[in-house]
Amino acid sequence: MKIYFAPMEGLTDGVLRRVHRDLFGGVDVYCLPFHKLTQSGTVAALLTREKRDVDPQENRALTVLPQALTRDPDQLLTWMNDLAGLGYGCGDLNLGCPSPTVTKRGRGSGMLKDPEYLRSFLDAVFARPLPVRLSVKTRIGFERAEEWPGLLNILADYPFHHVTIHVRTTREQYSGGIHPEAFDEAVRMGIPEPVYNGDLRTAGDVKALLSRGPDPAGIMIGRGMLANPALARQIRGGKEASKEELEAWYTALYEGWKNRFGSTIALGRIKKLMEWPGEGDIRRKRLLRRAVEIDECIRALLD
Ligand SMILES: Cc1cc2nc3c(=O)[nH]c(=O)nc-3n(C[C@H](O)[C@H](O)[C@H](O)COP(=O)(O)O)c2cc1C
Incomplete structure (x- = not known):
């Protein structure tokens, strides 16, 4: 089971990634906070901090996964082309950001509001040979968890590298109850490489997750890793942080x-x-x- 360090804008940059690896042994994959793609979609047109974050020099000896925020298939493909040029093998599509400034433009989890558009977007992306593999990070609905079966039907139709599922809707933001049964449903549907995300704070939480349902291909942890940088080490049976x-x-x-x-x-x-x-x-x-x-x-x- 792979352990992913969740992307968290303003915190999980190259400095944090290197220090985390050096002091606590690292994780399998460090996820980069999203690149807000511009009209051209190129890496060259990104903000300075986004360009630095994806620069291979910044990520030497680390496995990192860049992420894009866009609702334009051409922009996504241009960005993926640039990722291939930089030596990456995979890029991630953000369908999870709940920020109203993002969703009102139909980006991030705003795309979940319009399943028809989501399907046509993915059709356009996967119609061409992809320069790198594509993964996706999603929520289980915009307004309600009942949207999930319909969204799953769409996601199951495309050959994603992996699918990370934050087990909340957009309306639920990052707090309150979670819907782990939505993850089980994704596993049952045969979604490729499902990665569980949401409220894993301790090694005990991970144990409980593994004992309650089907094994995830991976787990992604954000706040738990910030609160306890030794968490991945503990999940693998190592000691807690001194x-x-x-x-x-x-x-x-x-x-x-x-x-x-x-x-x-x-x-x-x-x-x-x-x-x-x-x-x-x-x-x-x-x-x-x-x-x-x-x-x-x-x-x-x-x-
Ligand atoms: C400050 C902050 C910034 C975030 N930035 C991103 C981002 O750029 N891309 C993304 O997919 N998720 C982002 N997230 C969501 C986290 O990656 C993660 O999904 C969320 O914290 C839930 O996981 P956790 O319960 O393990 O913390 C962000 C969350 C926070 C709190």
């Missing part, structure tokens, strides 16, 4: 981000990252908010 390892993790991330963006942005990112392990702890939150140095942040979190 205090020293966590200190080294936050210090190396801060140094990496400081070199790249300066100390103010670096500290802001560290504080954002620390929101997850500190979730719900008001005192910690207050200490973190006031902290002006990395050491204060680390003490607020770990002492």
Whole structure:
């Protein structure tokens, strides 16, 4: 079973990927936050940070999966062509982003609202020989989980490399109940390489997932990995993170981000990252908010 580090814009960049691999042994695949494709669809036309993120130099000795946000088949194919030129073997299509600014333009999970268009889009994409394999990351519906069987019928008709399923609808965003039975349904339908995503926070959660239904080809973890960078190691039977390892993790991330963006942005990112392990702890939150140095942040979190 492959372990994927979920894409999280503003956090899971090359600095985090390298530090994570060096300190905690890494994961099978690091997913890149989406590239918002422009009119031309080329990698050259992407934002500077997106171009850097996909640059093979940035990802040496790491397996990464770039992701595109578009509803235009020509843009997607141009982007995939550029990925092939950069040496990639697979690109991912984002059908999961729930942000209203994205969905109101019919992109991300906005495409799930219009199954007919989704089918014609995929027909247009798969009509031609693809320069790299295509995978997809989707939600199980826009408004309601009842949309899932219809969407599954569409997704099952195309030879995706793998299909990552966040077991919530767009309306459900990232919190509240999940629908793991939607994942079982995808496995039963014979969806290629189904990857489970949603609320896996501990090695126990993964164990419970594996014991409750059909085995996933992979699992994708986002917030759980930010809260506990040793999570993949623990899932594989290794030890939990020591205090020293966590200190080294936050210090190396801060140094990496400081070199790249300066100390103010670096500290802001560290504080954002620390929101997850500190979730719900008001005192910690207050200490973190006031902290002006990395050491204060680390003490607020770990002492
Ligand atoms: C700040 C933030 C940024 C995200 N950016 C992306 C993205 O660029 N592409 C994507 O497919 N999902 C994105 N996601 C969704 C995550 O990849 C993941 O699906 C979500 O956090 C649920 O998984 P989890 O419960 O393991 O955290 C983002 C989520 C958050 C909270």
